[in-house]
Amino acid sequence: MGVTTLAPSSADDPLAYRPVALVDLLDRVLATGVVISGDITLAIADIDLVRISLRALVASVGALAPPELPAPPSAPASGGAAGNLGAAG
Amino acid sequence: MSTTAGTAPVAGAPTAGSGVWLHGVVVDADPATLTGIAGMDGSPIRAIRAAGLTAVVSAAPLAEYGEEALRRNLEDLAWLERAARTHHTVVDALSRSGAVVPARLATVHRDDGRVARVLTERRAELVATLARLTDREEWGVKGYVVPGAVPRGAEASVGGGAGAAYLRRRRAQLTAREEGQRIAAAAAAAAHTALAGYAVAARRHAPQDRRLSGAATAMVLNGAYLVERAAVAGFSALVGALADRHPELRLELTGPWPPYSFVTEPAGEPAHQVREPA
Numbered sequence: 001m002g003v004t005t006l007a008p009s010s011a012d013d014p015l016a017y018r019p020v021a022l023v024d025l026l027d028r029v030l031a032t033g034v035v036i037s038g039d040i041t042l043a044i045a046d047i048d049l050v051r052i053s054l055r056a057l058v059a060s061v062g063a064l065a066p067p068e069l070p071a072p073p074s075a076p077a078s079g080g081a082a083g084n085l086g087a088a089g
Numbered sequence: 090m091s092t093t094a095g096t097a098p099v100a101g102a103p104t105a106g107s108g109v110w111l112h113g114v115v116v117d118a119d120p121a122t123l124t125g126i127a128g129m130d131g132s133p134i135r136a137i138r139a140a141g142l143t144a145v146v147s148a149a150p151l152a153e154y155g156e157e158a159l160r161r162n163l164e165d166l167a168w169l170e171r172a173a174r175t176h177h178t179v180v181d182a183l184s185r186s187g188a189v190v191p192a193r194l195a196t197v198h199r200d201d202g203r204v205a206r207v208l209t210e211r212r213a214e215l216v217a218t219l220a221r222l223t224d225r226e227e228w229g230v231k232g233y234v235v236p237g238a239v240p241r242g243a244e245a246s247v248g249g250g251a252g253a254a255y256l257r258r259r260r261a262q263l264t265a266r267e268e269g270q271r272i273a274a275a276a277a278a279a280a281h282t283a284l285a286g287y288a289v290a291a292r293r294h295a296p297q298d299r300r301l302s303g304a305a306t307a308m309v310l311n312g313a314y315l316v317e318r319a320a321v322a323g324f325s326a327l328v329g330a331l332a333d334r335h336p337e338l339r340l341e342l343t344g345p346w347p348p349y350s351f352v353t354e355p356a357g358e359p360a361h362q363v364r365e366p367a
Contacts, residue, residue: 020174020177020343021302021343022170022173022174023297023301023302024229024231024297024343025173025174025177026169026173027294027295027297027311028294028313028346028349028350029173029176029177029191029193029194029349030173030193030194
């Protein structure tokens with residue numbers, strides 16, 4: 001679901017078809033768009049709609065997400081220094 | 090939230106009922122365009138005309154799109170994706186044949202009459218918005234941190250064993266990463282200013298969570314720009330020039346989008362969202 005990385009030389013054809021990433025789409029159809037309150041969705045406040053949907057998204061990808069930082073190649077053996085780093089990590 | 094009678098989640102729901110899902114408002118819709126596009130329930134989209142405007146809608150069975158069902162379904166990522174893509178397909182098709190005011194996802198009315206009333210009541214605002222969007226399209230520019238050079242010179246020079254060296258290196262990496270994000274955020278602000286100067290209108294969406302974007306590094310710019318159709322090539326060239334000027338920033342261009350980000354009245358300059366990169 002990639003979006004092409006724009007290198008300066010790849011900007012030749014900005015109109016070339018690219019698949020739309022879901023996250024980009026949700027940025028737009030949830031957080032924006034003209035607010036015409038439908039009868040049925042009147043009770044679902046706009047902010048709720050966004051929050052509910054993002055919660056669903058994050059919950060769905062959370063289990064699959066790679067860890068933020070790579071683990072140390074091998075656990076340092078010197079215990080005292082490791083204690084210091086604990087706060088930074 | 091007005092929870093009325095309907096407590097039975099699926100079986101007891103009034104399956105006979107169908108709501109009306111609003112995709113967007115246009116001045117007029119070519120019937121040939123409408124018949125070829127499937128709406129939310131798979132049947133073709135259709136037009137509701139009133140007050141010189143046209144609402145493009147599709148049928149939304151209440152068993153799936155009623156208030157309670159919507160609350161449940163919006164929590165279901167697969168449902169949300171299908172709904173978002175179906176809605177987008179319709180809005181995108183409309184935007185290719187003229188100006189469209191997209192409706193936010195999940196705008197559901199009880200019947201055609203209610204939709205027609207909205208067109209009538211909000212005619213002036215809708216007409217003004219359509220005029221503002223004519224011959225313009227939305228483009229997205231996202232910017233990501235480019236990890237800078239990690240200071241590594243000290244790692245071998247100080248004693249203390251492999252473990253301590255690893256920790257020093259690790260701390261230096263973290264500091265460098267924070268610094269890299271700060272520099273990239275400044276570059277993002279500069280790039281946004283340049284792009285906004287070229288565009289008719291601009292706004293910054295909140296940076297996407299990395300778990301959602303799947304990007305390797307933090308997003309520092311999630312901009313949307315309303316660009317004259319005749320000026321798109323120049324806008325694209327500007328993005329390329331900015332990428333050259335700011336090697337600390339990786340830029341991605343997406344679009345053209347229907348003008349989702351520019352249908353609400355520009356209430357002054359939208360406050361730039363200052364968020365600490367996660």
